[in-house]
Amino acid sequence: MNSLTAALRFILLRREAGIAVMLVxxxxxxxxxxxxxLSLDTLRIxxxxxxxxxxxxxxxxxxxxxxxxxxxxxSILGFSAIVAGMAFRDLPEMPWWFGFFIATFVGAALGxxxxxxxxxxxxxSIIVTLGTLSLYRGVLFLISDARQVDPQYIxxxxxEMSQTSPIFGIPWIIFIALTIALxxxxxxxxxxLGRQIYAIGSNPVAAPLRGIxxxxxxxxVFTLSGALAGLAGVLYAxxxxxVNPSITGVGFEFTVIAAVVVGGVSINGGVGTVLGTxxxxxxxxxxxxxxxILGVSAFWRDAIYGAVIIIALLIDRSxxxxxxxxxxxxxxx
Numbered sequence: 001m002n003s004l005t006a007a008l009r010f011i012l013l014r015r016e017a018g019i020a021v022m023l024v025x026x027x028x029x030x031x032x033x034x035x036x037x038l039s040l041d042t043l044r045i046x047x048x049x050x051x052x053x054x055x056x057x058x059x060x061x062x063x064x065x066x067x068x069x070x071x072x073x074x075s076i077l078g079f080s081a082i083v084a085g086m087a088f089r090d091l092p093e094m095p096w097w098f099g100f101f102i103a104t105f106v107g108a109a110l111g112x113x114x115x116x117x118x119x120x121x122x123x124x125s126i127i128v129t130l131g132t133l134s135l136y137r138g139v140l141f142l143i144s145d146a147r148q149v150d151p152q153y154i155x156x157x158x159x160e161m162s163q164t165s166p167i168f169g170i171p172w173i174i175f176i177a178l179t180i181a182l183x184x185x186x187x188x189x190x191x192x193l194g195r196q197i198y199a200i201g202s203n204p205v206a207a208p209l210r211g212i213x214x215x216x217x218x219x220x221v222f223t224l225s226g227a228l229a230g231l232a233g234v235l236y237a238x239x240x241x242x243v244n245p246s247i248t249g250v251g252f253e254f255t256v257i258a259a260v261v262v263g264g265v266s267i268n269g270g271v272g273t274v275l276g277t278x279x280x281x282x283x284x285x286x287x288x289x290x291x292x293i294l295g296v297s298a299f300w301r302d303a304i305y306g307a308v309i310i311i312a313l314l315i316d317r318s319x320x321x322x323x324x325x326x327x328x329x330x331x332x333x
Contacts, residue, residue, distance in 0.1 A: 015264030019279040023286065030290045037293055047170075048162065049285040051177035052077075052239065054278065055232045056256045057263075058184040059111075059225030061277050064260060065188075066221045067201040067269030068125035071253050072114060073229040075136035078249030080107040080233030082140055085149030085243035096155035103234035104227050110136060111226015115219040125222075133253070140245050149243040162239045173235055180228065185274040197221060201269025251302070258305040259284040261312040284308075 031038045056073050063070045080103040087094060087102050114132055118125045161172040188194035196217055200207045207214055237243050263280025265272030284305070291301055 016273065016276045016279055019263060019276060019283060023279060023283045026283065026286060026290075030286075030294065034293050037290060042289060042293070046282070046285045046289045047174055048239070049288055050281050051173045052232045052235060052252075053256055053259050053284065054177040054281045055180050055235065056225075056229045056252070057260050057277050057281050058180055058274070059221075059228035060256050060260050061184070061263075061265050061272055061274070062188070062197060062221040063125070063225045064265050064267060065197050065201045065269060065272055066218060067204055068118065068218065068221070069129065069257070069267070070111070070114060070222065070225045071126060071129040071257075072110070072132040072136055073225060073256060074249040074252035074254075075133045075140065076107050076110045076226050076229040076249070077233040077236060077252055078243075078245065079110060079136050079140045080104070080230035081236045081243045081248050082144045082149065082245055084234045085153065085237055086144065088155060088237075089149055089153040096157050099155070099158065099234050099237075100231065103230040105230070107230015107233060108223050108227035111229070112219060112223045114226065115222030118222065119215045119218050144245045146245055148245070149237070151241045154237050154241050154243075158234070158238045159241050162235070173238060176235065180231075181274055181278055188274065193217070193220070198270055201266075201271075203270075254302070254305055254309075255284065258309050258312075262308055267313060 027038065036042065056077065060070055060073060083106050084099040084103040088096070088099060110132070114125070114129055117123060117128045117132075161176075163171055165172045165175065167175070188197065196207070196212045199210065199212055200214055200217055204214065233249070236248060259281040260272070260277055261267060261280070262283055263272070263278070264276035265280075287304060288301060291298065291304075
């Protein structure tokens with residue numbers, strides 16, 4: 001009995017358990033108001049709303065774990081998507097799958113620029129990426145001449161990746177997102193470099209004393225964040241069938257940050273899991289799908305996301321303070 005009680009307590013104290021409970025309760029409440037929310041069609045819509053956020057969320061999670069933040073991922077997504085889309089349009093003989101390499105490389109390069117400015121000039125990442133958010137978006141308009149890449153230029157095999165697959169008809173885009181999440185889990189939890197990211201976020205002052213090279217690791221997390229945002233960019237073209245420089249990726253960064261912090265990743269660094277982030281992304285996806293079903297205006301979505309971020313930050317602060325108090329009491333005892 002004691003072992004069972006201890007196991008239950010361990011599960012309930014994990015942040016992932018709280019997110020899972022919140023997701024279940026939200027689904028039950030919405031389905032009680034509108035029963036069709038629990039239909040297979042709605043589940044499919046939720047699952048299609050998740051992949052782009054989940055892929056970019058893995059990169060944002062790494063940045064936050066290292067005690068930084070990347071506000072430019074929406075612009076990087078748009079930049080990478082438009083470059084890949086222009087390549088599809090202007091180079092019709094190019095293999096469609098090569099667009100993945102183009103978008104990921106462009107995203108990685110832009111992410112590396114973010115990391116280089118942050119580390120070389122020792123500037124706050126929130127200020128740097130706020131600046132590059134506008135910078136990348138402005139350059140995006142220049143290189144695209146503010147022109148949309150129309151659906152006829154997006155390769156049909158790429159579009160089909162968001163529609164189906166031979167595996168129970170589940171779209172390939174969902175498998176890609178889950179694969180990225182699995183790779184992120186292995187990297188963060190089972191490699192030395194992954195543990196170094198946690199160590200830097202937990203105590204950036206002590207990290208160098210433990211032999212951790214902070215600058216290269218910081219460059220890596222920003223580069224990975226950019227690369228994953230770039231991958232999400234080409235999958236955006238797959239999901240929606242076009243790329244428009246005016247709307248592609250606009251506001252995307254706030255959705256991703258909301259999902260990640262709801263998933264239990266601390267804005268103060270060093271705390272968070274891939275599982276928690278996955279659950280946070282699914283929760284945000286469920287919210288975005290539930291609003292129109294309930295007849296709530298889409299304008300409320302951003303307000304809800306903002307409220308979710310604030311609530312998650314308050315919870316994180318409460319958890320940290322309770323941990324500090326527990327540690328102090330144990331030390332006194």
